[in-house]
Amino acid sequence: MESTSMRDRPNDMPKIELLPGADDAHPVHHVSMSDWLAALPHPASTFSFDNNVLSIVALNASFRKYFTPAAPGPERPHAMEWRDRIVQCMQSECDADSFELRREGILGPEYFYCTVGKLPKLEGLPNLFLFTALDRTSDRSIVKNLRRELLSDGLTALPNRTGFGEEIDDRLANMPGPENSQFAIIAIDLSRFSRVNESLGPMAGDELLITVAKRLKSSLRQGDVLARIGGNDFAIFARLNNGLSDALHIVQRIRDALSYPIRLSDLQIRVDCAIGCAISTSLSEDPDDMVRKAQAAVKIAKRSGKVEIYRNGVLKEAQRRFSVESRLRDALAQGGLTLAFQPLIHLQTGEITGFEALARWNDVELGHVSPGEFIAVAEESGLITPLGRWAAYEAAQALSRWDAKFGQALPVGVNVNLSPIQMARDDVASMFEEALRYSGISGNRMTAELTESAIVADPEKARKLLFALKDLRMPIAMDDFGTGYSNLASLHSLPIDILKIDRSFVTNMLDDRDKEVMVKTILSLAESLGLRVTAEGIETQELAHALQNLGCWQGQGYYFARPMAEAEAFDYWRARWNFETV
Numbered sequence: 001m002e003s004t005s006m007r008d009r010p011n012d013m014p015k016i017e018l019l020p021g022a023d024d025a026h027p028v029h030h031v032s033m034s035d036w037l038a039a040l041p042h043p044a045s046t047f048s049f050d051n052n053v054l055s056i057v058a059l060n061a062s063f064r065k066y067f068t069p070a071a072p073g074p075e076r077p078h079a080m081e082w083r084d085r086i087v088q089c090m091q092s093e094c095d096a097d098s099f100e101l102r103r104e105g106i107l108g109p110e111y112f113y114c115t116v117g118k119l120p121k122l123e124g125l126p127n128l129f130l131f132t133a134l135d136r137t138s139d140r141s142i143v144k145n146l147r148r149e150l151l152s153d154g155l156t157a158l159p160n161r162t163g164f165g166e167e168i169d170d171r172l173a174n175m176p177g178p179e180n181s182q183f184a185i186i187a188i189d190l191s192r193f194s195r196v197n198e199s200l201g202p203m204a205g206d207e208l209l210i211t212v213a214k215r216l217k218s219s220l221r222q223g224d225v226l227a228r229i230g231g232n233d234f235a236i237f238a239r240l241n242n243g244l245s246d247a248l249h250i251v252q253r254i255r256d257a258l259s260y261p262i263r264l265s266d267l268q269i270r271v272d273c274a275i276g277c278a279i280s281t282s283l284s285e286d287p288d289d290m291v292r293k294a295q296a297a298v299k300i301a302k303r304s305g306k307v308e309i310y311r312n313g314v315l316k317e318a319q320r321r322f323s324v325e326s327r328l329r330d331a332l333a334q335g336g337l338t339l340a341f342q343p344l345i346h347l348q349t350g351e352i353t354g355f356e357a358l359a360r361w362n363d364v365e366l367g368h369v370s371p372g373e374f375i376a377v378a379e380e381s382g383l384i385t386p387l388g389r390w391a392a393y394e395a396a397q398a399l400s401r402w403d404a405k406f407g408q409a410l411p412v413g414v415n416v417n418l419s420p421i422q423m424a425r426d427d428v429a430s431m432f433e434e435a436l437r438y439s440g441i442s443g444n445r446m447t448a449e450l451t452e453s454a455i456v457a458d459p460e461k462a463r464k465l466l467f468a469l470k471d472l473r474m475p476i477a478m479d480d481f482g483t484g485y486s487n488l489a490s491l492h493s494l495p496i497d498i499l500k501i502d503r504s505f506v507t508n509m510l511d512d513r514d515k516e517v518m519v520k521t522i523l524s525l526a527e528s529l530g531l532r533v534t535a536e537g538i539e540t541q542e543l544a545h546a547l548q549n550l551g552c553w554q555g556q557g558y559y560f561a562r563p564m565a566e567a568e569a570f571d572y573w574r575a576r577w578n579f580e581t582v
Contacts, residue, residue, distance in 0.1 A: 164227035503537025
């Protein structure tokens, strides 16, 4: 028996033996065992362990190539490691074990997934163990490449949002300095990028992003990290030695880098950007929170046109908007919203002429959410279209249910508000046509309310929509009149039936001479144009009588009734109708 002791080991470490014929034909058991191992495409061998000696019983050619020394000399670390793991398994009397082994190959590191398993006991032989090693080098390479792709932006080769987070963690973990050191996240949003894509095509947009990335990279200091965290959004991680002044210095370098026009084809494109910055109080702050804070600041910068530094409360507001958006999406899908109905009163007769349908939302998690909040979020997120459609369909269905409950058509209508965003994005005429058809009510009982700003935003599109609604016989009301930019020419040329005076003029008109004059002027203007007028915000009897004396046609407000649920609104109308018919 040829025996080779392991080099550079203490005396109490086990020795290893290579039994005669381990890799050759053996007349008894070893012939078949070697044949079995030779059939395996990956390194394999069998071992015995007795009297603190590790013996190779059989092995195949792959094992000899990768796991036995090619020439005398010091053993490599991996050769010592696999023997140690085998011995540990044998000494612990476990049936099986596995581990990963790293070996330095000619072309770089090689990785093997190794297993050790106890074989059935053979009579006349010591306990045998089977060792196998699967080459996982290519798998590791694939994982490494996939990881690189997952953490980087394919267009600019910069870290992406996930990669940016890992880069920040790495920088902070290896960043020396005093405990009061700070870092900043600077978020950069390219303005008007969508216009480049729309007018010049996506390839020009890609070229613009690549050029911007190169310029931003040129503005970095050593240790700073630049990432592309969104379509046209970049972010920079920067170590600060002098707090805000360092951050503002970097911002100026960014502006200088983007100050020169970028040539795309034959055009010179000037790149404008919104910049928001979040500054940490220490190196221990959560990088993900800092990125979110910088993004919240850049949203404000897009509106203000100035560099914005994150302030306490901004992120909470952004998180609140996100929560509202998420819950609103669920509410629209699951029927979580309701309509409230506020009566419209004929000021001369006191009759109920109709109701204004108003969306209301009481969420399980958020509680009561005001219309001013969730409608603004809906407009910002694009949910205003499904919200507006739901309101139109539900209002028409409510009117239909009232008719069925009363046994005939009620002498009232319902007003539905239109958002300028929905008017720009949705087929509103088709929506109302469907609402009327599905409910079986006539168009003259559903009034569309739109604001002056909706008309000013796209006058020609608004004109086409209004005439399409008139084809459905629907009355049209201009809401919040007096707060926008309408002129006599537009009022005269558009098929508008009703002007609604904004509550800001009505509520305090008795105490404010200027507002009273404004209300009288609107009433006079409406009379000359053949329009009817509704006054919003009537909260006292005195105010109702004053508007009645001025000849105002219709009013609404808390003096008459607050918005109420569908069943309450029907009961309110019926009680008033019974009283009037007695």
